Amino acid sequence: MSGEIHLDNRLKMCASFVRGGSKLADIGTDHAYLPVWLCRRGVCPSAIAADINPEPLSRGRLTIEEAGMSDRVEARLSDGMKSIAADEADDFVLAGMGGELIARIIDDCPYAKAPEKRFIMQPMTRSELLIRFLCENGWSIEKQDCCDAGGKCYTVIAASYTGIREGNDELFFYTGKLLPSENAVHRRFIQGHINRLRKQAIGDPRYESLAQRLEEYCDYR
Ligand SMILES: C[S@@+](CC[C@H](N)C(=O)[O-])C[C@H]1O[C@@H](n2cnc3c(N)ncnc32)[C@H](O)[C@@H]1O
Numbered sequence: 001m002s003g004e005i006h007l008d009n010r011l012k013m014c015a016s017f018v019r020g021g022s023k024l025a026d027i028g029t030d031h032a033y034l035p036v037w038l039c040r041r042g043v044c045p046s047a048i049a050a051d052i053n054p055e056p057l058s059r060g061r062l063t064i065e066e067a068g069m070s071d072r073v074e075a076r077l078s079d080g081m082k083s084i085a086a087d088e089a090d091d092f093v094l095a096g097m098g099g100e101l102i103a104r105i106i107d108d109c110p111y112a113k114a115p116e117k118r119f120i121m122q123p124m125t126r127s128e129l130l131i132r133f134l135c136e137n138g139w140s141i142e143k144q145d146c147c148d149a150g151g152k153c154y155t156v157i158a159a160s161y162t163g164i165r166e167g168n169d170e171l172f173f174y175t176g177k178l179l180p181s182e183n184a185v186h187r188r189f190i191q192g193h194i195n196r197l198r199k200q201a202i203g204d205p206r207y208e209s210l211a212q213r214l215e216e217y218c219d220y221r
Contacts, residue, residue, distance in 0.1 A: 005037045005067065010122060010149040010156075011095065017120040017143065017158045018043060018091050025050060025089035027080060027105060028097050032060030032073065039072045048088060050078040080105035081112070091118045095156075099123035099130035107133070113161040118142070121157045128173040128193070131157070135172065138163040144177040146189040153189045171213050180218040187218055194218075 007015060011034050018024060018038055024047035026035045035047035049064065051057040054077060061075040078084055081092065094102045102121050106112050112119070119139075123130050134141060140162040146155045157176060167173075180187035194211045201207040 005033050005040070005063070007033055007037055008149045009147040010154045011037075013145060013147045013154070013156045014093050014095050014120055014122050015043070017156055018093065019118060021045065022090035022118070023047070023088065025081065025084050025092045027078070027092055027094045028052070029060045029075075030056040030096070032063040032075065034093060034095070035073045036063055036067045036069050039069055040067065044091075045072070047073045048078075048084055049073055049075045050081075050084060051075075052077070052079045081109040086111035086114065090116065091120060093120045093122075095120075095122035096124055099126035099128070103130050103133035106139075107137070113138075113163075115161055117160060119159050121159070122154060123157075124154075127155055127157075127176070131176050132173040134159050135167045136165060138165055140164065140166060141177050146178065146183070146185040148185060148188075153185060153192060155189055170210065171217060174210070174214055175217055181220060190214055190218055 015034060015038055020043050022044060024035055024038055024044040026049050029049035029051050032049040035049045038044045039047050049060045057075050057077055064070055064073045064075055076083060094105060102123055106119060138161055139159040142158045142160060144155060144157045146153055174193045175190060178186040178190060180190045194214050197207045197211040
């Protein structure tokens with residue numbers, strides 16, 4: 001098989017959240033490894049590899065061509081989902097971007113609230129802002145997990161729109177559905193939040209109480 005693709009643990013976890021048989025849109029695809037990998041394994045019948053910038057998209061196009069997958073994976077220039085029609089994808093992966101940008105891209109998409117659509121998100125930063133956005137705007141987190149890739153800890157979140165606002169507690173924006181007392185990688189991810197909050201607490205002591213609540217959560221959940 002030509003152009004074999006190897007996903008790291010971060011993208012493998014994103015791939016594992018994609019529903020079998022779903023048409024995929026990988027938003028901010030860059031190299032297009034994920035859509036090619038999923039279509040080649042038969043998880044997805046087709047995929048759009050989308051990026052806002054021509055340069056990463058040309059890298060993606062090369063991956064698709066080298067893998068011989070041009071009949072099933074299309075490279076497309078798109079700002080978020082703006083150039084993707086509602087019936088072209090069921091599952092949307094938004095990986096490797098900041099939490100705020102991911103939230104904005106979903107907020108800008110007119111069909112994101114269709115309950116059958118699933119968003120698989122892997123925020124590189126500010127996951128708490130993304131989870132706050134999801135909770136306050138009626139998205140339900142269906143699952144969340146963490147992984148180690150290259151010594152760094154990442155979280156992956158799958159959510160769909162239900163219209164029900166859940167979890168308004170600030171603590172939840174940091175923990176999401178993670179279970180740190182049962183899972184060492186979940187604990188490590190939350191410890192990263194605690195460390196950052198402690199640094200912020202030097203300038204603003206209010207962050208210390210949140211850091212303490214997160215520590216208690218790690219001991220009991
Ligand atoms: C760091 S790369 C992530 C690549 C891949 N998704 C991954 O996780 O390995 C982020 C990509 O998102 C793209 N991007 C940034 N803003 C975007 C937007 N509004 N719509 C689509 N793509 C965007 C960038 O051009 C860049 O190629």
